[in-house]
Amino acid sequence: MRIHDVVLNEEREAIKNFLKTFDLTYEEDIDDTIMVTENGRIIATASTSHNIIKCIAIASDYQGQNMTSLLMTEIIKRLANKGINHYFVYTLDEQVPLFKSLGLRPIVQTMTLALLEGGGSIQSALNQLKEDHAIDNTKKAAVVINANPLTLGHLHLIETAQKNHQHLLVFVVSEDRSVFPFKARINIVKKACKKYPNATVLPSLDYLVSYATFPKYFLQKEAMIREEHAMVDVLTFKNYYMKTFNIVKRYVGEEPISAMTNMYNETMKKYLNQNLIIIPRKYLDGMIISASTVRKHLKNDQQSEAYKYLPQATIDFLESKEGHDAIRALKKRDTRH
Amino acid sequence: MKSIVVGSLESSDCLITISPHHTLEIVIESPVYQSFGKQIESVIQNILNAFSLTHVKVYCQDKGALDYTIEARLITAIERFKEAENES
Structure with missing residues (x-):
């Protein structure tokens, strides 16, 4: 298993296609993306746009194996390197317990989605x-x-x-x-x-x-x-x-x-x-x-x-x-x- | 100066962020905060005292780490923090 930054255009295209299989789109304002690969296959990804963590996806056969912890650890370290210590995650309501267990705090929840923050409290x-x-x-x-x-x-x-x-x-x-x-x-x-x-x-x-x-x-x-x-x-x-x-x-x-x-x-x-x-x-x-x-x-x-x-x-x-x-x-x- | 992040969000570990601050501040997020929040805080406080650090913010995202894991992570963070301080 390897974690690395997405730098090449072809890698970015591969991430876009990977996200598409989850009905997710790769947003245009993304600054940085990381991906986890195994034997050349993409198994997980996450991105940031300034202080917002987004476009998180994990291959179905790798779900339930703590991949989110791995992704979040990597993302938080990269953000700190850029001087960003306060970050946000928008996610579906059902994912709130997962992010809470990773030390993020919920700010608000609608019927569909939730906003959480890390590194600070509103x-x-x-x-x-x-x-x-x-x-x-x-x-x-x-x-x-x-x-x-x-x-x-x-x-x-x-x-x-x-x-x-x-x-x-x-x-x-x-x-x-x-x-x-x-x-x-x-x-x-x-x-x-x-x-x-x-x-x-x-x-x-x-x-x-x-x-x-x-x-x-x-x-x-x-x-x-x-x-x-x-x-x-x-x-x-x-x-x-x-x-x-x-x-x-x-x-x-x-x-x-x-x-x-x-x-x-x-x-x-x-x-x-x-x-x-x-x-x-x-x-x-x-x-x-x-x-x-x-x-x-x-x-x-x-x-x-x-x-x-x-x-x-x-x-x-x-x-x-x-x-x-x-x-x-x-x-x-x-x-x- | 940038913050230093050490550790991970894996189970039984913790992710520690240390940054310059105008006072001493310790913030802990933990699934076992109810039972162990105070204890985690005193572990962190003791290490900070040993290093005579008074102007930092320590943010600990705990995933059920044992005391010595927290100590080890924090000491590494402090050492890197001091290194970065000397460089800048």
């Missing part, structure tokens, strides 16, 4: 965050934004929420996969929120992930993937963020154009009920304000068009050297984010 991470920002136990409202980049629409949401509550928490998605780096995104939000003394800007940490990062390889239908992603995200928010910070209302913008985000809002409504407040989106000259429209304009060199939708803090950033770099990166990308 509760202690949130307690730490609360302590670092000296947040008290009074009732609060919250918004979660990616702010890629921050628009007047986001600010409208923040302004409405802070007007109705004594204290507002603004979570900025920490995941660094957007065109605008996390540091830039949160700094812009902090600057723009200075005028609201009752708003605290916080990183969302690694727990609220975008749809792009959410593993899809073991779920077959697009609609189901969407719903599962929304459920995991909403349950994590409800069970941990709302409890830890005493959040009583979450504000979101309505989604009149994107059916996908609208479905996300529907799922949120189902789980948060009266704790969710959907506010109408802000329009400018009959056009809805959205970060994706802004990115489209920036991409097409229509700076002044984009600026119409942006607060001063975002414009200042775009005018800086870092801002120029971000726009250049944006022009090279062809994905939605």
